[in-house]
Amino acid sequence: MIVGMPNVGKSSLLNALRKEGVGKGKAAYTGAQPGITRKIATGVKIIEGTDGNEGVYLLDTPGVFVPYVPDSEAMLKLALCGSVKDTIVAPTTLADYLLYHVNKVEPGLYSEYLPPTNDIMLLLEAIARKTGRLQKGGTPDTEAVALWMIQRWRNGHWGRFVLDNVTEDALEMKKSEERGLAPSMNQARKADKEARRMKSKQRNIASG
Incomplete structure (x- = not known):
């Protein structure tokens, strides 16, 4: 199963592996916008089987987006x-x-x-x-x-560079920033629910 962010080339990777492994054309639709793949597809063979084995199959999947973008x-x-x-x-x-x-x-x-x-x-x-x-x-x-x-x-016509500063110092600084981020609403609700559950558990222990 190929899993990743939307529009990072999952379907293109599957097609390339299929062409290289079994010499066949595209099995998955691709496009410039995210959301082309809308459901988990059937298995696509990328390596032929030998000695009675069925070979290797891959499943293409829709993109999985992060639930909370920090900034x-x-x-x-x-x-x-x-x-x-x-x-x-x-x-x-x-x-x-x-x-x-x-x-x-x-x-x-x-x-x-x-x-x-x-x-x-x-x-x-x-x-x-x-x-x-x-x-x-x-x-x-x-x-x-x-x-x-x-x-x-x-498409690579305006320079080939990444948007992140990927030096070791920059990565450490980013990790420190993320550790200090305020939680999302969903995270805050989960934390509050867990705190109430623990408080209730402590009361039950005390009364028992």
């Missing part, structure tokens, strides 16, 4: 990577966050449209005019350009 930046990263639908976070907001990371890595990636800038609207308007993505009256279609810009990055 807004984590949600931006998930949205930018395509783990949530593009309609959840405004495209211009995602493009602005992407520009922040591009500027840290290589501002020259968009030099054909504009010199290095921190103004996302200025960049989106420049790209719109350069690529002809204009609305009626010649107004730049900034939302369409933002989606185009995001997709270009996802």
Whole structure:
């Protein structure tokens, strides 16, 4: 069974293993948006059987999303990577966050449209005019350009870099931050329920 976050390539992995193992084409639908796989599929053979064995089968599954996203930046990263639908976070907001990371890595990636800038609207308007993505009256279609810009990055055309700082010190700092996070409402309810259960148990012991 292949399990993971939405839109991280589970179905693509299954198809690749099937092609490599048994030489057959796609068995699972894939797409650029999360939610293509909506239910657990039937087993797909990825290795032929030998000596009477049936071989190896894999099950494709829908994406499993975390129940609680700890902070807004984590949600931006998930949205930018395509783990949530593009309609959840405004495209211009995602493009602005992407520009922040591009500027840290290589501002020259968009030099054909504009010199290095921190103004996302200025960049989106420049790209719109350069690529002809204009609305009626010649107004730049900034939302369409933002989606185009995001997709270009996802396809590897705007640099290949990760959004997290994966140094050992950064990972330790992130762990420390997460340990200090306030619990979610669901976690708080569970903790309260457990505390009441323990208090009731202690009363029963005392009265017994």
